[in-house]
Amino acid sequence: MQRVPCLIWMSAAVVLTAMTGCHQERTIAAAAGDAGSGTVRGELTITGSSTMAPLVAEIARRFMARHPAVRIDVQSGGSGKGIQDVRSGIADIGMSSRALQAVESDLEVFPVAVDGVALIVHRSNPVSELTPEQVVAIFTGKIRNWSAIGGPDQPISVVHKAEGRATLEVFLTHFQLRNPDVRPDVIVGDNEHAVRTVAGAPGAIGYVSIGTATADVQSGVPIRLLPLDGIPADCEAVAAGRFPMSRPLILVVRHDRRPLTDVFLRFCRSEQVDDIITAQYFVPAAR
């Protein structure tokens, strides 16, 4: 399964090179400018978390603008795939939107940003906050109607994520739930799918990346982020480290990596990308 997309990307890269025809010239230009900027050239493949892919793609674009002899492919496919691809050597860098597990300690970790995971409901839902006990009761099917917790007489649709998603793991760990105990009404893949599902069903509740949800609220999607333990679900709370359900957005690499990988990692962790990170409603990681 992993080998196939890799082949596709390799052939896509070949075709792109052939089509633009400028790869060669770029290399020459970079060689000519070596004295100034040092030799930074080559190709990087980055795979993993679908939450992080748009962010890293934007960072990669800026990096390539500064180092024209470098080409970076960013593909999304989930944190698990990112970690696996780095281990098997298919990718140079993996993106993961959850902390590594103990069995994955063979990889080195570079935090880039922090993201919160927040509960969302439809904008028309008057419920202002849920206690952790209420959240657990809702997601395990013990509370089935909003009227039981001071809301309107409306059945609750529980919007849950498919197994393997990083937001699911963060959510389950925070509320100490076991996945087989959850009684979902809808299971979705990515954050955007969850947002659209909640936006289309007034009785729904789900949990998504604060970055994605905030961006959608800004563009008028009818959802509302619920505070957690009295702390509002916004970037400021995540930045201050106060929001209780948050997760690191990390890049993972092998110990035996190439110098170019290090150059890119340093760039990702520098102030030069702060504006890209905040523009996507994430918070730059502590340095």
Add this chain to the structure above:
Amino acid sequence: MTAAAISTVTLFVVVLFLIREAFPALTSPGLHRFLTDESWHPLSNRFRMTPMAAATAATTLGALVLAVPVGVASAVFVRFYAPAAAGRAFRGLLELMAGIPSVVFGLWGLLVLVPLLAGHGHSGQHLLAAICVLALMILPVVALSAAAALNAVPESLLVAAAALGLSRPSVALRIALPAARRGIAAGILLALSRALGETMAVVMVAGNVVQFPDSLTRPVRTLTGNLALELGYAGPAHRSVLFASALMLMLAAAVSVSLARVVEGRPDE
């Protein structure tokens, strides 16, 4: 010749790849676990697949139940009732519909159909929504192949029937449709394999909860939807189980395609 060789080799490579990837799951946990486990929670080592197989069957058959009568009726309309210009325009419309990418059907389903279907106690993402979207997707396949089959009915047969004093509805229903039944059936089986394999549109509207499809307003997850949701996120053992389910889907598609060939190619009795 070369093209045939390339497609044959590709098919073989794909099947061999599926078998190789599925092999660990077929030995352990083993086929019987797919039937007897308590639920589908692969990260908790539970691999029950039967609800998803049933959901695949339910969405496919449901879509056929909706699409076949409408599709065949519209083919009869185009052939026997519509003025030539209207018939051509309608045909063009069907062809356009057949070319719409499935993700567009899925988006339409998620943003338009699902909020319409959302009612008391459910989110609108359920078996019925999946059936409706699938039916729309296979409708042009059924209608176009039925129209082609009706066009292939010899004109002499129809003229003779009319000369015997049969009305137009009788000619269409009693003469043309029976004469074209084999082509129509082949088109239906083609539509069936498209419905069986459809993934993105179904994932977006079916709700994707793994449970038996015992009500139209219950969310379900199909086998293809399961692959799309979990394959990118699966560890090695989980992945192998997913490939086993892909192998089963491949077998189901092969059966329906061979049925289509048998139906289409049977000599006249």
